[in-house]
Amino acid sequence: MAKAIAAITSASSAEYFSKNLQQVGFSSYTKAILTTIKEAVDNALDACEEAGILPEVSVVVERLGEAHAKGADRIRICVEDNGPGLPIDDVVKVFGEYLASSKFGRGRCTRGQQGIGISAVTTWAQLTNARGVTVITKTDKMRQAVKCIAEVDIKHNKGVMKDKETIDWDRPHGLSCEFIIDARLQLQGEGGLLAYLNGSTLVNPHLTLKYKILDQDWVEVPRVSEEAPEIPDATEPHPHTMKLGEFIAHSHLFGRVKVGAWLKKGFSRVSDGTLTELIREKFASKGLLEKSVDAATEEDFKKVFSGLQKAKLMAPSTKSVLSIGEAGLAKSVQRLGNVDFFSVVSRKPTICDFKPVLVEVAIARMTDRGAGAEEQTATLLRFANRVPLQFDKSACAMTKAAESVNWRTYGLNQPKDSLPLGPYIIAVSTVSPFIKFKNASKETVDASDELVEELRRALIQAGQKLSKHIRREEKEADLEEKRRHIEQFGPILVDGCCRIVKAKKERRQKALEGLAKLLGREAHLAEKELKEAEVHAEAALQELQEVTGILPSSESELAAKPAFAKATAGKQLSLEGMEEKDESKKFKKEAKSKGK
């Protein structure tokens, strides 16, 4: 009755991914370009930072002609960096083997994590154009650079090197990779290449980026920070982040140490006090803690694990997260275009879902968005470990948080449950050694309640800072309006009265003077309020200067015309009573009830 059973064969991960490239960023020809550049740039930046080098990255996108496939062009993409270069043996691993990585599961805030992305790009090039990646590499130990083609042996998930040759390359070290792929270029829009490039410069103040796209001229965006970020080392795992199976498996990494020692050394936040508590609560005996890990039974592990889950432990350390910093953001934000004013917030690292997370926000008001910008939705830029996320934004934690903020409180227009309107850029950066993406193509960060709340707080603080500027603008407009009113209506009112009572010219003159005094006094009051607002802004500027060492671009204009000061940054505010304290709200209500 039963047929012969088909043989079971093992496929390599390369086979899996090559069949499922849509899951790792190649679901369309337009995304193919973006993914290719993104993976190459991510690797370049990671390598530079790892090596403590200030990155200088160039990107070239060239159209070679029509592709074989309909709806696509043959596109050449070349990404070069001044990083440490790859030892020649590593080239095929990095470009030609899936899940080969120096970073896999290490719990650090690097952009790349798992060693899939760039191998997928090579696969895409192979599939669409029958040729892998052309790599040039030079480390500082090599006298000449090596050029070769790397391909994926899909059947065996192994890198293959072809056409290796030695060449001269006029730089001490670096890496260049060139892909020829079927793809289609989208320049503008949220999912466009420019959004990616701008986003990358925003969250990487230390990056000098050059790019040449099709027939356009080279563009250079110089770095605004001379410090390469220090990527913190990973910390030991926190027991509350583990599952039982992982816990037991973890013990095997430590060989013949005693259980007690293993617990203290192998985990964060397990102290002698914790061990005492385990004994007191009968989750472990003294004897067990003295036993070798190898000798512990499964039952032992289960009990200790249960005990640790119930123990009150300090939250995990947040030392392992990397911060861009307010200073860097403040400088970098100026590279986005003509910035009218902006605010930046760098939260303290915190724990969400038992994992360390750091959230940073920059909001900038742009002056070059043209007519109608006030009615358009603000631009939201999302970053995960300093990589721009450009797709599927609606389900993302960062989008949800931004939509949940009541931006009207800060003087912005906002449709219900939506992003605010106006020529604003809202950049949200989430950095964590353990970002939970919703899918393998890393486009959306899973929206856990804790993470959304943390993001929301950062956005609220940035909104509060921003509102100081907006408030000052309103005060200026108000003063202006008051002056206009007086000039316009005063004489009309006095003249009308004079005609009705048939008054003489002298009375008119006197009344006009009286009126000017009266209303001038009031305008004076508004001027005083404006002054006060300016003093606040000045103080904020001062502080910014102390933090960053620079003043925003329009510094000179600022000195000449203090009423139009341009930037602020501040220390992290306490959140207590935040909503109540907000004064801009009150101010707006008053403004509304007037003038009717």
Add this chain to the structure above:
Amino acid sequence: MAKAIAAITSASSAEYFSKNLQQVGFSSYTKAILTTIKEAVDNALDACEEAGILPEVSVVVERLGEAHAKGADRIRICVEDNGPGLPIDDVVKVFGEYLASSKFGRGRCTRGQQGIGISAVTTWAQLTNARGVTVITKTDKMRQAVKCIAEVDIKHNKGVMKDKETIDWDRPHGLSCEFIIDARLQLQGEGGLLAYLNGSTLVNPHLTLKYKILDQDWVEVPRVSEEAPEIPDATEPHPHTMKLGEFIAHSHLFGRVKVGAWLKKGFSRVSDGTLTELIREKFASKGLLEKSVDAATEEDFKKVFSGLQKAKLMAPSTKSVLSIGEAGLAKSVQRLGNVDFFSVVSRKPTICDFKPVLVEVAIARMTDRGAGAEEQTATLLRFANRVPLQFDKSACAMTKAAESVNWRTYGLNQPKDSLPLGPYIIAVSTVSPFIKFKNASKETVDASDELVEELRRALIQAGQKLSKHIRREEKEADLEEKRRHIEQFGPILVDGCCRIVKAKKERRQKALEGLAKLLGREAHLAEKELKEAEVHAEAALQELQEVTGILPSSESELAAKPAFAKATAGKQLSLEGMEEKDESKKFKKEAKSKGK
């Protein structure tokens, strides 16, 4: 300047997936139960069908207590089948190794494809409960069954067998697997376990399913078809579905054959005529086609590939897709509950995005949905290769197609661009050897325009069939109304006229008789229309009986009261002029303009 570069290490696919279990169906505790059962049942059904065995599957879900983790229970899940069983050596491959499969990339309509799912379940059990899966297997070659524990060696992506023992098992062959996991049971709702179980029985008419959930009694849903579906073999790839790189790689599988022979043998739809065309259009020389594949240069391949892309080829064969069939669906739909009437449509296999696809639809009107059901949104069940899809429905091709149909045309209520309202179940099944899922957890089918259009046509046809029933119900109501009208208004009209013309009693009587004749004749007409509608329905029933050998459950009632006949099924309709021909639309308009 540059730091030491970290070493590159290779991770196994097991490491990758175990770090990313949220991508393969373990993003929440509730999904964990569903994914576990789904993967085990999928494997059971695939194995039975492969072996030509009518499947009998049992599912047990038991709560063992609280889990270590908050918000979860310790759940035991056991799935048993009467399939061919696994040879003992294969057990660890299937349960303990990622990407080990008999089906990987074979282009057949099996439920499982890539060998990820069940290994992920084992991983989840290991992670949350420090123990893999307990398997009992017996093939018809084994005298006794073997019981063992299989686990994943995550570091090396290898299956590990533990505690192997021989036991007695009272069945000729079969497989049982038991997982103990941290999870949480959701029974009701779109994402609930019952929806999964009901869905599975709907699209697997040949399946007998037994289940016991927590403390509830055993439920048995017996099969309604005695034929195990024949899973068609894969066909050779079609050149238009390939990318250049794949095309070249494909040549290596064929050794030393001539290029011409390779093209004809290695691909679907490449004929002698195609080769002639290639020569005529100068994409290949006669010489090249006579050359051995091994001797062809990359340039040769590229030219031939271009030529094939430009050549007009027949669409790929659709022989490789599997059909549930209208008969099977018609029987299976009765297992959903108390079905009032229903319609089923099994489209011919077709090509979407160069890949063979078969779409089938069943729509049933339920009588047991309680009050308010008319205002609730109809239930949409989605199936991909006969596996229920339960999450992320909004982006799915099947949802999009169902929302795009104008259900009002068929007598259903429907808010704009939404699913229709009412106690209906709309089941849509997509079967294809190459279903493009949006993510690795296989919850959403990518909505390409071609696929959505094909789905839409199937739904429209099912709607048309359904509308016959709805139309008959309207006709019944209409006849009733007509009779009521005559009785009520006739005498009033005649009396009024008589009073105005001061007519005598005799005239009144005569006029009333005349009126009765006149209007009676018309009611008679309505009765005739109803009869005709019934005859149509009868014919459809007849046809159904021929196809399925059964009549729907309410057969006896049907015989007694032909006006309330209950089911229909029909041959595939031509789509030409479909919208124009639709008569129910016209009918409804008339009904509206009446009675005013």
Add this chain to the structure above:
Amino acid sequence: MSGRIDIKGISVEMCERLLRDLERAKRPTLEATKCTLDNAEYNPKVGYLTPGNKKVITELNVSSVQKMSRAIFILELLLRNLEVGATNTKREIYYISKGEVKHNPALKPLDFTDQNESDEIIDFICEMLECYREDVNCFANDRGGQTYSQQLVVVETMPDGSKATIDLSKLGTAPFQPKNRPQDLKLKARKKIDFCLIVESEGTANTLVNSGFTRRHPCILLGAQGVPSNAVRGWTKLIQDQLDIPCYFFGDLDAYTMQNIFRTLKAGSAGSLIRNSDFSAPEVRFLGVLPEDIKRYDLPDYAVRENDVSESRALKKARDALDNDPFFKDKKNKGVSDILNWLLKNKRRCEQQAYFSVNPRDPLMPEKIIMEKIKNKNFV
């Protein structure tokens, strides 16, 4: 008026025919004049919209039996009213029918669930009998038409044959208010009357009278109060026919005024095709506001708010009217359709009160402009 046509006779005849058909088991039909624009004809010599040949034929069948029964039922009520000389509004008819049903449960199926239903039946009856609503003693509210004149004398012959003579110059500041039926009125002029001015806004009519317009000019001045009621339409017709004086309409420059107010006053409406002969005054001319007045008098005008529902509907209707309305299509009314075209093209509008802005210090300026326009034949 009640004697204009023999309602009773026509009704009996119709019911007789209906009954005869029924007796022979023949399907009876009711014929009604189709009162819609596609059955409206315009003969420039006649000057108002008349019904074409299209009939709405209702055949007795299961779907129409309710409507027919209701029609006969209401017809009986109306005939009774005519017999005793009672009059009613539509709403009263609705309640009378409620009372009939209450007193006779056999009529229950006829019961109207709201007034719209009985109104529809009354209209249907009028279309069948080709009569006015007033012919069956069913009257709408009197509205508009308040009239001032120092020369006009109205003589009404009462049902008892006596005559009432009303000298409009003797009413103090009070106006004469015409009724909804063109009563048996005879109009006389104590002195020569030069013209009749119909003012769209009742309020502005008042302002003109208060400022002495009717004292300075031998004329008749009346306010239309928006879309002219039957009273205003019939009354203007009487003035035109009996006094043979030029009539001018002074209103806003906008699509709504041109189509709904002026066209109705001058040529009747599609809904009242049967009545237009007595309820339209084809000689009325449109005095303004004319498009050229905006420049000539530097009037403040407005852009049509195209996102305003009613304004954009009026524009759409204007476009339709130019294509389909026989009144606007006839070259005799080119002046009026030119204005519609201008409105569609320029999307501007100007209100009649804009004349008050010409010289704000001279309250008589609007009067002067009106007289100047009449003198210079500056109207269409």
Add this chain to the structure above:
Amino acid sequence: MSGRIDIKGISVEMCERLLRDLERAKRPTLEATKCTLDNAEYNPKVGYLTPGNKKVITELNVSSVQKMSRAIFILELLLRNLEVGATNTKREIYYISKGEVKHNPALKPLDFTDQNESDEIIDFICEMLECYREDVNCFANDRGGQTYSQQLVVVETMPDGSKATIDLSKLGTAPFQPKNRPQDLKLKARKKIDFCLIVESEGTANTLVNSGFTRRHPCILLGAQGVPSNAVRGWTKLIQDQLDIPCYFFGDLDAYTMQNIFRTLKAGSAGSLIRNSDFSAPEVRFLGVLPEDIKRYDLPDYAVRENDVSESRALKKARDALDNDPFFKDKKNKGVSDILNWLLKNKRRCEQQAYFSVNPRDPLMPEKIIMEKIKNKNFV
């Protein structure tokens, strides 16, 4: 009317004060009576709503300087009108102001962008001067109040001292139409007049007159045409005061009629606190439809559609009125507030035409019911 109060004097005084303050650089203020319900007082002996002590004080500041300038500007226009005796509607005033601005660019800042803005200023002026709109020669459309009587004679004294005498029995079927200002009218009765009946629906008033109500009963019958206009309110007040006859209001039984129509006729409105003394007739009684009439005459009534926006708003307003409206709170008007309470409790309504259903074959039935109710003092 124009001489009722010294508008000019009050205005000059106000401007003088304003100017004097300005000369001293003192912040001037303008005081206006607060015309809202929370400043309405009701003294049962007076019988209508009067203003309390609350004033709206506008102090000159940057925010109010525009409003004040506009007020003085419009005031000047109005004073000019009074001087030359010109009258205008609100819309005309709007256009006159447009003209002023056009001719004098210095006034550009005052320019109104739409009529609402100038209307608001006119109301503000009236509240400051504590005068009627009519006092500053600004008139609304005449609306409603068409009056029939066989006994009433109206004598109007014209500005030139001459008198116009109008005998309502001599107008044929035409009504007497009162104007929006309680003119200098003297009312006389040719024969004894028993009562005055104010009918909510103009159409039903007509039906009653047509059927001979005014011929059979020595009375005055007038139609209110919905919410009573100033004409109707002032005219009813004149009839009440000069003829000293009982006045009855016959209208629908619903919350809207009780609050917006009957209350306004009897005691004025909160918005017109200043004018109520001349524009309300406190002796008017509510004849029906009374809640008990529904049973007594078996009238068809309706459930209030609570999901209808306007009906539910009327109910909500009724609830507020019972809590806050001094008219409804005073025990003198308990009968009326009992009806409001009944409406709130039962959520039913009944239209006045329901009387026509009582005996559908007798066109005089509504008249009989009305007379019976008057005779039996069956009113509140």
